[in-house]
Amino acid sequence: MTQQESAFSLSYGDNGVAWLKIDVPEEKMNTLQSAFVEQVSDVLAELKAKQNIKGLVVHSGKPDNFIAGADIRMLAACTTAEEAQQLAAKGQELFAELEALPFHVVAAIHGPCLGGGMELALACHSRVCSDDDKTRLGLPEVQLGLLPGSGGTQRLPRLIGVANALDMILTGKQLRAKKAKKLGVVDEAVPHSILLDIAEKQALKAKPKRKHSFQDWAMGGNALGRSLVFDQAAKKTHEKTRGNYPAADAILEVIKFGLQFGMEKGLKQEAKRFGELVMSPESAALRSIFFATTAMKKETGSDAKPGDIKRVGVLGGGLMGGGISHVTASKAKYPVRIKDIANDGILNAMAYNYKLLDKKRKRRIISKAELQKQMMSITGGTDYTGFDCVDVVVEAVFEDLKLKHQMVKEIEDNAKAETIFATNTSSLPIHQIAEAAERPENVVGLHYFSPVEKMPLVEVIPHAGTSPETVATVVALAKKQGKTPIVVGDKAGFYVNRILAPYMNEAASVLLSGEPIEHLDAALLDFGFPVGPITLLDEVGVDIGAKIMPIMVEELGERFRGPDVFDVLLNDDRKGRKSGKGFYLYNSKKKSVDKTVYKLLNIKPEKKAEGAALAMRCSLMMLNEAARCLDEGVIQSARDGDIGAIFGIGFPPFLGGPFRYMDQLGIKRVVELLNEHADKYGERFKPCDKLIAMANEGQSFYQA
Ligand SMILES: C[C@H](O)CC(=O)SCCNC(=O)CCNC(=O)[C@H](O)C(C)(C)COP(=O)(O)OP(=O)(O)OC[C@H]1O[C@@H](n2cnc3c(N)ncnc32)[C@H](O)[C@@H]1OP(=O)(O)O
Structure with missing residues (x-):
């Protein structure tokens, strides 16, 4: 030198x-x-x-x-x-x-x-x-x-x-x-x-x-x-x-x-x-997250050049719409126009934005003037005023195919021909939503996680007819919103919910076998998840679970059929946190298990298995499904699968994600464990073809 x-x-x-x-x-x-x-x-x-x-x-x-x-x-x-x-x-x-x-x-x-x-x-x-x-x-x-x-x-x-x-x-x-x-x-x-x-x-x-x-x-x-x-x-x-x-x-x-x-x-x-x-293996796993996210910052999602974005529209002023408008205005710095069927929806989204900005003001991260400026960049109404000049619309209305079809049509009628329609669905196939479109090349899935302003992941889901430019544009938008996007396949549950569903189902089976709720939640916390599965179900909402699961069963098969608990819970008005009770009670400051739920489900709670065994049982279902997703091309790489699971679900970062964890265990051992569990608990644990082939070939997901 x-x-x-x-x-x-x-x-x-x-x-x-x-x-x-x-x-x-x-x-x-x-x-x-x-x-x-x-x-x-x-x-x-x-x-x-x-x-x-x-x-x-x-x-x-x-x-x-x-x-x-x-x-x-x-x-x-x-x-x-x-x-x-x-x-x-x-x-x-x-x-x-x-x-x-x-x-x-x-x-x-x-x-x-x-x-x-x-x-x-x-x-x-x-x-x-x-x-x-x-x-x-x-x-x-x-x-x-x-x-x-x-x-x-x-x-x-x-x-x-x-x-x-x-x-x-x-x-x-x-x-x-x-x-x-x-x-x-x-x-x-x-x-x-x-x-x-x-x-x-x-x-x-x-x-x-x-x-x-x-x-x-x-x-x-x-x-x-x-x-x-x-x-x-x-x-x-x-x-x-x-x-x-x-x-x-x-x-x-x-x-x-x-x-x-x-x-x-x-x-x-x-x-x-x-x-x-x-x-230490923990540091190696955590360093791999740094390398992965740094590489992902440079990726564009497709070979096409992203289109220009000057303004963004949001459909629906609920929790998701509020969060999406917030990251669009305050992080990506694009003016946002929100449309809802009711004024209350707009007010709700505005109040949500104000609350988040005011928190920042109180912590002196932004000034009062900056707060006002950012609030002024978000407007809304009950009609499509302003939508003629938005470049991307993010739709966050109810999970109802008919309604989504109506939204596609209304946007095509009220926005520009090239305006992108990005649908924030967590369960409906994008190709089905795009069926209503005259310009399906502009339709793409953009799945945010709740709360939007905190969760770092976004799934970008092109259907077969989505144009590469649409993909590149929404990937660029997500990055500007401060998110890490992964491009995933248009199959039920996409990637994150697809690997989460069997894990949650297994947790429900464990619960029905009589393991106490706190024991099960603590087992997965000890494994390294940020919340236990039963708490998670309460947070997401039992009603949401009840809606998503049948779609998964229909498209992906019987292994997604969980124990029949949703109806029993919903009939007892247990939607989870939002209704004040689910598996836990939420009416006092400290949440506590609602013991009456055991009776409702006909269970006598008794600790029988060790926490580590329960954690392995639930996690194995997730690992097997993650491998299937890679095999089917739902995710493009093990790296995307690891980042998706860590950022979307909170899969233990010190394990580096499901794929790095499988490598750590050894694929042969994963297959053995799955077979052992299949013998004990049923066919759903049978290792997928990819894992069996990899075990036979002595392969791993990453090079050592
Ligand atoms: C002995 C000591 O105690 C041990 C240590 O210091 S361990 C290191 C501690 N430091 C860190 O963890 C910081 C790591 N870096 C970061 O968090 C982020 O890069 C940052 C916040 C600094 C900047 O983020 P951002 O502006 O988005 O830029 P980002 O794309 O991440 O980084 C730009 C380039 O710098 C590189 N880089 C940043 N920090 C690096 C580091 N500590 N080591 C190696 N490369 C680094 C990135 O790999 C990237 O390289 P590339 O363009 O060739 O791919």
């Missing part, structure tokens, strides 16, 4: 301020790589040797990022824990040298400053960041199944106190400038245009003495206080992770260790645990 190509370069101002620019050649994002060690060592040696330096500003040469952390590809390429430990230790060593420089070192931060990048900034004596929306500061390593390995677990608690540092490191949350300033992560948050000027001024000031927070003092000197905070954090963490995420335990351990035995020993422990975590 020539001097010019160096990622770390120094320059000097006349006023005694040195500038260290970080600019990784030929990459749009700065990351820290082992190849840079020598360059950084040279830079530090030059700074130490140079006379008359008054201060140093560390800044990025990229227009919109500081440093996004250590290069995750480099970590994934490590073959031993020692190798990864060495990488972390080298980072620690260089950052310690930076910290030990005799003059004031200031980090000037604009854009993402994450992981190793944040650790570098923490080793500086002061930090100034831009107040731009692109600026984010955090230690997201936990989301990769790791802990911050280059000093983060030691420096952050000493800077902002143990409780705040634990919160940041255990969740991996990324702070905006204002919050970072409030917590003391940065010293100043200023407009981007003056960032470097302010950093330069800071650098000319004397090196600050390290501030001690009250908590720092309390934690360092007070073993009892320390124990209390850590015990509480451990309890809270365990409730969330249920022991499935070793990084969380390691984070608690290493921070506590460092406070007890000092920075030097703390750093050693940090590097050691980092090395071990890099080699």
Whole structure:
């Protein structure tokens, strides 16, 4: 590498301020790589040797990022824990040298400053960041199944106190400038245009003495206080992770260790645990999600060029319509026109949007003016005024084929010839909806998950006649709305509901066999799902389940026929949360199992099977169906299937999705397990052809 190509370069101002620019050649994002060690060592040696330096500003040469952390590809390429430990230790060593420089070192931060990048900034004596929306500061390593390995677990608690540092490191949350300033992560948050000027001024000031927070003092000197905070954090963490995420335990351990035995020993422990975590299957699975989603950001859904979108229409102002209008206006920044049959529907969608925006205003993420501006970009009415200039219509009316046909016709009558009709159905085949269209090439499925503003997945479902341009356009729209789209086949349940249905049916069978509701829900929580299946059924609505299941049975066969519980429940007015009762009661603050449901279903609840066995029983039904979906082309790749299950259902991320999990178990073992379950519980467990063939050939879904 020539001097010019160096990622770390120094320059000097006349006023005694040195500038260290970080600019990784030929990459749009700065990351820290082992190849840079020598360059950084040279830079530090030059700074130490140079006379008359008054201060140093560390800044990025990229227009919109500081440093996004250590290069995750480099970590994934490590073959031993020692190798990864060495990488972390080298980072620690260089950052310690930076910290030990005799003059004031200031980090000037604009854009993402994450992981190793944040650790570098923490080793500086002061930090100034831009107040731009692109600026984010955090230690997201936990989301990769790791802990911050280059000093983060030691420096952050000493800077902002143990409780705040634990919160940041255990969740991996990324702070905006204002919050970072409030917590003391940065010293100043200023407009981007003056960032470097302010950093330069800071650098000319004397090196600050390290501030001690009250908590720092309390934690360092007070073993009892320390124990209390850590015990509480451990309890809270365990409730969330249920022991499935070793990084969380390691984070608690290493921070506590460092406070007890000092920075030097703390750093050693940090590097050691980092090395071990890099080699863990949990981290490998979580890293695979990062690689998959990064690759998916670039995909367009088809070979065609997406059409221009200037305005979007939404049909139906219910929960889904409200959410879809929100992500369209506030994320994608397109004006939205909502049509509903009643004014109440429009008001409902408006109120929904206002509530979400006001939450953001209260958290100071947006100003009042911004709230008003965003509200003004959403309008609505009970007729088709304004629909003549929308480019895409997202339909979110009731799940009724006749009604959907009427919507297709009305849009064709009231919108432009090229307007896309994207239907947000969760159960009706898209080709059937398109049958009413004069221009079926414009009809496509766009299946959002509830609540729309939170759930990251969207299924894009072309029918056989959908044009490639329509697909590309709605994929682009979904991405702008902040979603990860996967293109899936037009078969009943598409992908997510199709793999969810047999899992839910199995949970219902387990319940009818007499296993208590809490036991069953806890079993799947322990497995790593965010909610148990019975809670999920209550949340989705028993009535919705009752509507979808017969469609699945009709199109996909008898294996989708679940136990007959829906009618019994609905006759007793148990729709789930929305009706105040389902399997649980929702009329008090804390939900509790409604024990009368056992009598209704003729069950004597009694814990018979171990939680792990129940979890395996339900999950196997999902795994088998996921493999079938891949075989039938409902999903285009195992990767799409993994991301769909994780983002759409909350399949345990630390397992990497159903396909990575099957690989981890070994396909042969999956087939064995399915056969064992088929012997015990029935034909529905029989492994699908694809799994049998793969087991015979010794194949896996991913290359090792
Ligand atoms: C020792 C340390 O403690 C260990 C660590 O630091 S572990 C790393 C911790 N850092 C992270 O987890 C951050 C990971 N990155 C991100 O979350 C997101 O990329 C981001 C929020 C920074 C930016 O998102 P966005 O603007 O959508 O850009 P995105 O498309 O994701 O990334 C742009 C490019 O940067 C790459 N990139 C971003 N962060 C990276 C990282 N840490 N390692 C390797 N590549 C990275 C992406 O792969 C992508 O590359 P490509 O264009 O060649 O495919």
